[in-house]
Amino acid sequence: MQQALFAMLRPEExxxxxxxxxxxxxxxxxxxxxxFEEYRLYLxxxxxxxxxxxxxxxxxxxxxxxxxPDVTLSIVKDAAAxxxxxxxxxxxxxxxxxxxGTGYREISQAGLELVGEVTDHTTAEIVLLARESxxxxxxxxxxxxxxxxxxxxxLDGLPIGARERASLREALSSKSSHTACEIAxxxxxxxxxxxxxxxxxKLYGPVEETLAKAKKLVQNEAMEEAISALSVxxxxxxxxxKSDRVVLxxxxxxxxxxxxxxxLTGHIAGVPYVILSGxxxxxxxxRFRKEGGGMGFALYxxxxxxxxxxxxxxxxxxxxxxxxxxxxxxxLAQVTQEITESGRSVWAGTALPEDLSYGERIKLxxxxxxx
Amino acid sequence: MLNxxxxxxxxxxxxxEMLAEIGYACPEMAHAGRKLIFESPENNVRYxxxxxxxxxxxxxxxxxxxxxxxxxILEETHPxxxxxxxxxxxxxxxxxxxPRGFVEDKGRTLRVATKFANIAKAYYAxxxxxxxxxxxSGSIEIAxxxxxxxVIVDIVESGSTLRENNLVVxxxxxxxxxxxxxxxxxxxFHNEQITxxxxxxxxxxxxxxxxx
Numbered sequence: 055m056q057q058a059l060f061a062m063l064r065p066e067e068x069x070x071x072x073x074x075x076x077x078x079x080x081x082x083x084x085x086x087x088x089x090f091e092e093y094r095l096y097l098x099x100x101x102x103x104x105x106x107x108x109x110x111x112x113x114x115x116x117x118x119x120x121x122x123p124d125v126t127l128s129i130v131k132d133a134a135a136x137x138x139x140x141x142x143x144x145x146x147x148x149x150x151x152x153x154x155g156t157g158y159r160e161i162s163q164a165g166l167e168l169v170g171e172v173t174d175h176t177t178a179e180i181v182l183l184a185r186e187s188x189x190x191x192x193x194x195x196x197x198x199x200x201x202x203x204x205x206x207x208x209l210d211g212l213p214i215g216a217r218e219r220a221s222l223r224e225a226l227s228s229k230s231s232h233t234a235c236e237i238a239x240x241x242x243x244x245x246x247x248x249x250x251x252x253x254x255x256k257l258y259g260p261v262e263e264t265l266a267k268a269k270k271l272v273q274n275e276a277m278e279e280a281i282s283a284l285s286v287x288x289x290x291x292x293x294x295x296k297s298d299r300v301v302l303x304x305x306x307x308x309x310x311x312x313x314x315x316x317x318l319t320g321h322i323a324g325v326p327y328v329i330l331s332g333x334x335x336x337x338x339x340x341r342f343r344k345e346g347g348g349m350g351f352a353l354y355x356x357x358x359x360x361x362x363x364x365x366x367x368x369x370x371x372x373x374x375x376x377x378x379x380x381x382x383x384x385x386l387a388q389v390t391q392e393i394t395e396s397g398r399s400v401w402a403g404t405a406l407p408e409d410l411s412y413g414e415r416i417k418l419x420x421x422x423x424x425x
Numbered sequence: 426m427l428n429x430x431x432x433x434x435x436x437x438x439x440x441x442e443m444l445a446e447i448g449y450a451c452p453e454m455a456h457a458g459r460k461l462i463f464e465s466p467e468n469n470v471r472y473x474x475x476x477x478x479x480x481x482x483x484x485x486x487x488x489x490x491x492x493x494x495x496x497x498i499l500e501e502t503h504p505x506x507x508x509x510x511x512x513x514x515x516x517x518x519x520x521x522x523x524p525r526g527f528v529e530d531k532g533r534t535l536r537v538a539t540k541f542a543n544i545a546k547a548y549y550a551x552x553x554x555x556x557x558x559x560x561x562s563g564s565i566e567i568a569x570x571x572x573x574x575x576v577i578v579d580i581v582e583s584g585s586t587l588r589e590n591n592l593v594v595x596x597x598x599x600x601x602x603x604x605x606x607x608x609x610x611x612x613x614f615h616n617e618q619i620t621x622x623x624x625x626x627x628x629x630x631x632x633x634x635x636x637x
Contacts, residue, residue, distance in 0.1 A: 198613070229607075232510065321610045324487075327609075
């Protein structure tokens with residue numbers, strides 16, 4: 055019975071249940087979120103939002119409220135106030151402008167957050183859970199890891215302004231060695247720095263192999279620290295034989311205003327956009343309490359509907375057309391019951407609606423069944 | 426199978442030649458006619474011929490793994506893709522042009538006619554110059570002649586269209602050439618193949634330049 059129930063669920067609903075099981079098995083508690091939050095929270099921390107556009111309304115008591123555009127801020131606000139390390143997961147809808155810019159969208163998101171002490175141990179825990187989350191959803195996945203301290207540490211050491219830094223970051227993020235070189239030459243950077251900038255987009259591939267290449271390019275303490283943190287993680291992944299399907303990409307550069315350490319992005323073959331993103335975000339935590347950090351990731355469940363296997367093939371498995379003058383209610387109920395008991399869905403009626411799709415059609419006439 | 430979005434026209438033809446030379450020939454392409462999709466199962470490649478300004482859309486949405494488009498369109502539309510190589514083809518410049526003898530009145534908003542609104546906005550924003558964009562789809566050169574705008578921002582190749590319309594280039598600010606772009610997910614899952622295509626195309630370009 056339970057298996058039949060599970061089989062009836064849509065692929066994204068099955069994915070959500072598997073994720074819940076995964077997170078609860080690892081001691082993460084479900085975070086229950088209200089739909090609304092005071093707008094002030096987003097105004098004060100707008101640099102931590104993916105978009106400053108938020109749907110607002112005035113509540114009955116005159117407070118300006120918002121439909122939640124983000125879950126992490128609410129979790130951090132609540133968890134940080136309690137002062138201990140909290141492990142929480144969520145499966146919620148948020149409200150943000152859509153990718154196509156045509157209006158707001160209700161976006162289905164799952165994710166987890168660890169707020170408190172972020173150590174090598176907890177970092178490995180979250181990276182492994184991110185990897186498992188992707189594996190839970192689809193066989194063909196890749197998790198990309200990076201430590202933004204490597205490239206950002208190098209850029210910190212260059213004699214350039216904020217605008218030039220942003221241009222270089224953009225060129226590196228788009229794996230455009232030629233553009234990075236062009237900018238470096240315009241800025242009169244040294245030949246050595248220009249060569250290093252051209253190398254960074256090529257620092258990509260299996261974790262240990264890429265780490266070995268990157269070690270040779272270290273120029274300062276920040277880069278050294280990034281390598282050291284990644285080495286500890288690489289060791290854990292290797293010990294657990296989880297290095298496969300994980301790639302290290304030093305120019306997967308997330309927003310430095312939000313993330314400060316290890317970052318994660320997940321892809322599934324057949325989905326052209328990022329399906330998982332996250333990382334360490336101590337800066338946000340510091341805004342709410344003095345000590346500790348935070349790390350987590352979000353999964354964009356709506357993107358799963360792009361996968362061919364995630365589309366339901368039919369509205370119903372079986373459409374039963376019956377003649378009410380010759381088929382008794384008992385006979386019809388018996389036929390539909392047999393179909394549902396076999397784990398398939400059924401629609402029964404006297405005329406097929408134009409927009410109903412079905413896998414099989416059965417015509418009931420005078421007690422006889424015709425396919 | 427590698428899916429490639431090619432821009433229709435001369436640039437697309439030139440790029441196809443390069444790709445055919447490095448092992449991605451598709452004999453069907455020789456008899457193109459009105460067909461827009463071509464496949465070569467033996468070379469494991471499928472080509473889509475699309476409007477140049479749409480190449481980025483096909484690649485960003487992942488229906489094409491890689492594509493070729495001009496830097497002008499890349500900068501104007503900013504698709505979320507990787508820009509893997511400068512192919513050095515279709516070289517031209519983005520420029521500001523105005524009628525001969527034009528003197529800019531810096532005390533008032535400059536009216537700029539262009540197809541490239543985002544590029545023009547970014548260029549003048551860097552100079553803190555207040556502008557009004559007049560977005561046109563073609564025949565940009567007419568705009569300042571008939572008083573629709575003060576200047577134009579457009580692509581200049583040989584400069585003959587400007588000269589024929591009595592316009593002169595005031596500034597050239599962006600060199601343009603064809604770029605090889607890749608979808609970010611495709612780059613991950615077909616990394617070896619896409620990296621090899623980028624390397625072979627860059628290598629071919631370098632050898633050609635050295636031969637000159």
